[in-house]
Amino acid sequence: MSLHAVLTVPISCSGCAEAMVRRRPPWFEHGMRPPSPHGRFPRLAVIDAARAVALLAMACFHTLWDLGSLRLTPENYTATPAGHAAAEIIAGSFLLLVGVGLVLMNGDGIRLRPTLLRLARVAAGALLVTLATRLVFPEAYVFFGILHCIALSSVLGLPFLFLPWPVVLLAAAAVMAAPSLVQAGWLDEPGLWFLGLNRITPRTNDYVPLFPWFGLVLGGIVLGRLGLPLLVRSRLGAWEPRGTTGRAATFAGRHSLALYLIHQPALFGLAFVLAHVIGPNPRAGLKAFRDDYRAMCTRGGGEAAPCRIAARCAGEALRREDLFREDGRPYSVEERSRAQALSRACYEAAEGAPP
16 A cells, blocks of 8 residues: 555544554554663663662661661661671672673673763762772771672673573583682682682771672573563563552662662761760670670680570670770770679579589
């Protein structure tokens, strides 16, 4: 049919509506996104929302860390096994999304200008984190944290976008297994700590080394290459936020770097003010004291059960006598003598006889 004939079809033509419906492509019929030209994926709101969820989880974790470090909670729960597991899950989710994002941005070939601009922003953020933590926490500043890992992984991951996905999956497994397999003394040099193959655990408030974490970026690349074509043509991929929560989530996901840099100083500032208003939790540090007491007690020849009972007794006795110095204030000679007497009495009561 000629273009002129198409343009002059009467609007009242019987059966035209039915014919148009029959010609609709499958993605239109099911509310899906149309495929992008040149093999490039569109920006997906659901990916932005997933990034926002990871950001919210990280903010909750940092809030808990701030409260613990300022002694507003009985202990720093982020330092517990559950806290360590939560930190790894949150960091892992971000790095998986980094791999997916590399596929989204460069699915049809490396887009040099957007890639360099994104890399510059992430690298600048990483440098800002290092400088800020060097001022605030000089003994445990962040020299290679999550942003540093994202910046370097974003460069190293580019060639893997174009290798066969089974090869990328094998590389991901090798990177994640490397810390358990590679052992060499020269890797303990501080200048190589960013690799993560060192046997020494550095003192830092955020440590996300290349091995094993780059393996999760590679896993995200595999996930993106296999899953994004399906997601783009699905109802989930076609999702667009309608309510306030959805729009806020996608906004946060699109501006995750800025929110990451802002949220921790803001949260720490609020916790700092709260600590000065209400003071420390009266039980802050008790668990750490008991753990240290038990360790020293057993090293000194005490039995495990009496040491455990004495640790609890001594902690409560010192707190009751206002001698529990979790903040590091020094003891006077008299206070030290009283504290030692309380500790000795607790052990004698727990064991039934002097050690």
